[in-house]
């Protein structure tokens with residue numbers, strides 16, 4: 001039984017991770033911006049009494065993160081896994097159309113938010129059993145694989161997230177926590193679209209298998225949902 005925090009748990013991959021973790025008996029803090037509107041999450045919680053707690057969390061809002069830490073700390077002494085899953089895409093504008101406002105918004109949610117979640121939950125995570133911080137990144141954040149124009153917002157934010165992942169992994173303050181970036185594959189969600197290769201079920205199952213198999217030697221690595229190392 002792992003004690004797990006999932007961000008962006010109300011739909012897409014976060015919802016599927018919640019579902020699969022609940023099925024295998026984990027204790028889950030399923031966070032999202034508007035839990036009062038998360039009907040499917042409510043159903044999962046009802047099916048697994050005492051296992052799934054819905055909590056409000058906007059990863060772009062420091063006060064919201066602090067309030068979420070307090071709610072989790074009131075229920076458990078430690079967290080074993082955090083899935084930093086929440087993200088936005090922002091759009092693929094060319095240079096003439098991109099704005100500072102959208103660039104900063106996407107960076108804030110997809111990268112800065114992950115660092116702040118890590119910072120504020122670290123005391124709980126450090127008390128966990130073989131604690132793991134899983135930053136759901138993307139092949140879109142791989143600088144070496146970017147060989148044609150795709151956009152600025154999402155790509156820059158995931159590249160920043162990848163570097164933040166390495167920083168988090170190597171920061172002496174996170175000693176004992178295994179930190180990785182993980183590409184979930186191209187997944188049929190609102191973000192991935194209907195043509196994507198993988199169902200959320202397949203991707204989440206892969207993510208959980210990779211997470212379960214992590215050892216301290218994996219700290220600071222970038223893996224795919226199949227456990228294959230991906231180039232930065």
Ligand SMILES: NC(=O)c1ccc[n+]([C@@H]2O[C@H](COP(=O)([O-])OP(=O)(O)OC[C@H]3O[C@@H](n4cnc5c(N)ncnc54)[C@H](OP(=O)(O)O)[C@@H]3O)[C@@H](O)[C@H]2O)c1
Pocket residue numbers: 007008009010011012013014032033034057058059060084085086087088109136137138139183184185186187188189190191192193196
């Ligand atoms: N789908 C793919 O093909 C694919 C490929 C590579 C990487 N990824 C990554 O996989 C992860 C999950 O993506 P997905 O496909 O499941 O996306 P999705 O279906 O668009 O879901 C995104 C989730 O993030 C939440 N979110 C957005 N902004 C937030 C904020 N400020 N605070 C808290 N939650 C917020 C959304 O909540 P609301 O409902 O409140 O908006 C939603 O729960 C993301 O990190 C994404 O970048 C996905």
